[in-house]
Amino acid sequence: xxxxxEVLNPKQTNQEGRMMLDKxxxxxxxxxxxxxxxxxxxxxxxxxGKRVGLYWNYKPGGNYALDRVGEEIKARFKGVSVKMYPxxxxxxxxxxxxxxxxxxVVVGSTAD
Amino acid sequence: MASVAIAAVGFERDAERSAAIxxxxxxxYAVVPYTLxxxxxxxxxxxxxxVLGALIKGITTAPVQLERDRAGGGEPRRAECETFKGAHxxxxxxxxxxxxxxxxxxxxxxxxxxxxxxxxxxxxxVTKGPLEVLGRLAPENGLVxxxxxxxxxxxxxxxxxxxxxxxxxxxxxxxxxxxxxxxRTIAQSTGPHFFxxxxxxxxxxxxxxxxxxxxxGPGKPGRVNTVIGRALRLIMMNVGHAYPxxxxxxxxxxxxxxxxxxxxxxxxxxxxAFHEERGFRKDQSTVTVLGGVDVAHVKDYNDQADExxxxxxxxxxxxxxAQWEARLEFxxxxxxxxxxxxxxxxxxxxxxxxxGIREYVAAHSLAPIKWINSELRNRxxxxxxxxxxxxxxxxxxxxxxxxxPDAIHMVVVGGPTGKSDFARLLGGPTITTEITCAAAx
Numbered sequence: 001x002x003x004x005x006e007v008l009n010p011k012q013t014n015q016e017g018r019m020m021l022d023k024x025x026x027x028x029x030x031x032x033x034x035x036x037x038x039x040x041x042x043x044x045x046x047x048x049g050k051r052v053g054l055y056w057n058y059k060p061g062g063n064y065a066l067d068r069v070g071e072e073i074k075a076r077f078k079g080v081s082v083k084m085y086p087x088x089x090x091x092x093x094x095x096x097x098x099x100x101x102x103x104x105v106v107v108g109s110t111a112d
Numbered sequence: 113m114a115s116v117a118i119a120a121v122g123f124e125r126d127a128e129r130s131a132a133i134x135x136x137x138x139x140x141y142a143v144v145p146y147t148l149x150x151x152x153x154x155x156x157x158x159x160x161x162x163v164l165g166a167l168i169k170g171i172t173t174a175p176v177q178l179e180r181d182r183a184g185g186g187e188p189r190r191a192e193c194e195t196f197k198g199a200h201x202x203x204x205x206x207x208x209x210x211x212x213x214x215x216x217x218x219x220x221x222x223x224x225x226x227x228x229x230x231x232x233x234x235x236x237x238v239t240k241g242p243l244e245v246l247g248r249l250a251p252e253n254g255l256v257x258x259x260x261x262x263x264x265x266x267x268x269x270x271x272x273x274x275x276x277x278x279x280x281x282x283x284x285x286x287x288x289x290x291x292x293x294x295x296r297t298i299a300q301s302t303g304p305h306f307f308x309x310x311x312x313x314x315x316x317x318x319x320x321x322x323x324x325x326x327x328x329g330p331g332k333p334g335r336v337n338t339v340i341g342r343a344l345r346l347i348m349m350n351v352g353h354a355y356p357x358x359x360x361x362x363x364x365x366x367x368x369x370x371x372x373x374x375x376x377x378x379x380x381x382x383x384x385a386f387h388e389e390r391g392f393r394k395d396q397s398t399v400t401v402l403g404g405v406d407v408a409h410v411k412d413y414n415d416q417a418d419e420x421x422x423x424x425x426x427x428x429x430x431x432x433x434a435q436w437e438a439r440l441e442f443x444x445x446x447x448x449x450x451x452x453x454x455x456x457x458x459x460x461x462x463x464x465x466x467x468g469i470r471e472y473v474a475a476h477s478l479a480p481i482k483w484i485n486s487e488l489r490n491r492x493x494x495x496x497x498x499x500x501x502x503x504x505x506x507x508x509x510x511x512x513x514x515x516x517p518d519a520i521h522m523v524v525v526g527g528p529t530g531k532s533d534f535a536r537l538l539g540g541p542t543i544t545t546e547i548t549c550a551a552a553x
Binding site: 022024025026027030031036038042044045047052057059060061063064065066067073086088089090100103104106109 | 137161172254256438
């Protein structure tokens with residue numbers, strides 16, 4: 001079966017009294033997202049004597065990457081302490097509180 | 113707190129968008145050349161070696177300022193209108209489709225033009241105003257206004273009377289805690305997770321939803337199911353910003369993501385309907401949203417209930433990868449028995465209640481420990497403490513994959529014959545919510 005679909009031009013349709021436009025006005029389907037930004041925290045110029053948190057979200061492999069980062073930081077800076085914070089997602093308030101009270105800086109892994 | 117992140121190649125945009133969504137567009141990060149998840153400890157250490165300096169720099173020097181505040185991001189506004197011109201209307205519509213697809217606003221199929229007239233008609237079908245804000249939708253916290261839902265429903269091919277179902281579905285998703293219904297994970301994960309709608313009550317017949325044969329399509333019988341399910345996908349993309357490559361990091365993708373809208377075949381069910389189990393009357397219309405992982409077919413022509421349930425137990429016995437992982441906020445993996453009417457009849461005639469079925473299937477969903485903990489044996493730190501004993505147990509001994517009978521949800525769907533489906537879920541269903549926002553007439 002062959003279907004013949006005739007597309008009428010605007011003049012023809014107007015003569016017939018129907019409104020047929022050669023333009024299409026459509027509405028934008030995309031919602032706005034909240035883009036407020038928090039001022040970045042101040043960075044210490046050196047990690048000497050600082051408390052470094054390693055935030056691991058339990059994604060496989062992230063802990064090994066963070067372990068290596070911790071080793072490097074300990075090798076490069078004096079009097080630095082390093083602690084791993086394993087955490088489910090989203091981060092429980094207890095982990096957030098611990099990181100906030102126990103760390104000066106944090107390195108996190110997101111893996112995949 | 114001064115922070116720096118490690119991200120894998122291919123996830124840069126995801127990392128930047130995620131940081132921005134949580135208010136940190138300046139968050140420094142370093143990129144490693146492989147996803148860490150499938151690498152050995154030695155390989156990971158090698159991967160991270162070249163970026164050690166960048167990571168230390170990220171927490172010892174001020175980040176580059178990338179202020180991205182945009183005025184009005186938090187205020188609801190009426191949608192902007194855009195004009196497409198063509199030699200004739202059809203030509204203009206094709207140009208609109210090409211532009212929308214190019215911008216990533218479509219699902220791949222042609223879109224119905226969201227004209228002002230069509231959107232206004234949809235808005236008249238709900239008791240809520242166009243700028244009423246329902247909340248913010250994950251993964252990128254898009255501002256949910258009723259108008260944006262209406263626009264996307266029109267694009268999906270919905271009729272105005274379908275909009276109350278979608279508004280109610282989004283409300284259900286927004287009011288259910290992430291620990292129960294993990295929207296962000298379902299939308300954004302590298303897995304093929306998809307959103308499933310389940311509709312109950314008189315609205316099923318009123319809207320012409322198909323609860324019987326070929327409910328999930330394709331074709332004419334499931335047309336209403338198709339467009340409502342499709343609208344939810346477009347809403348997740350254009351309102352939640354679950355766009356492939358940033359808000360949706362799916363590794364392979366899935367046809368289930370295009371549209372998945374079920375209606376319970378309540379006439380064929382020998383038991384209480386899904387919504388009645390949750391405290392609603394049969395004459396109330398409700399929506400529930402579920403997060404699907406995959407769907408397995410359950411074929412069994414048995415007329416003996418016990419044998420039939422063994423087939424179901426077999427379907428339930430496939431472990432979720434990493435279902436014992438400590439990182440999961442939704443600790444109990446759940447599932448949905450999509451029971452065909454013949455299976456329901458056989459089970460009910462031989463005395464099985466829904467409770468009895470749940471208990472049987474859970475108790476017999478047996479798999480060897482080595483299958484259930486296979487992903488975790490080499491990284492015991494990641495296994496939840498209550499399952500660590502399995503690391504030293506006899507790896508061939510059997511354990512139920514489904515520990516809790518209440519993790520099994522049940523719905524009667526589809527047409528006659530001995531065939532059903534078994535869906536594995538991510539998290540549990542949303543709070544089942546009554547559709548109360550349909551305008552009179």
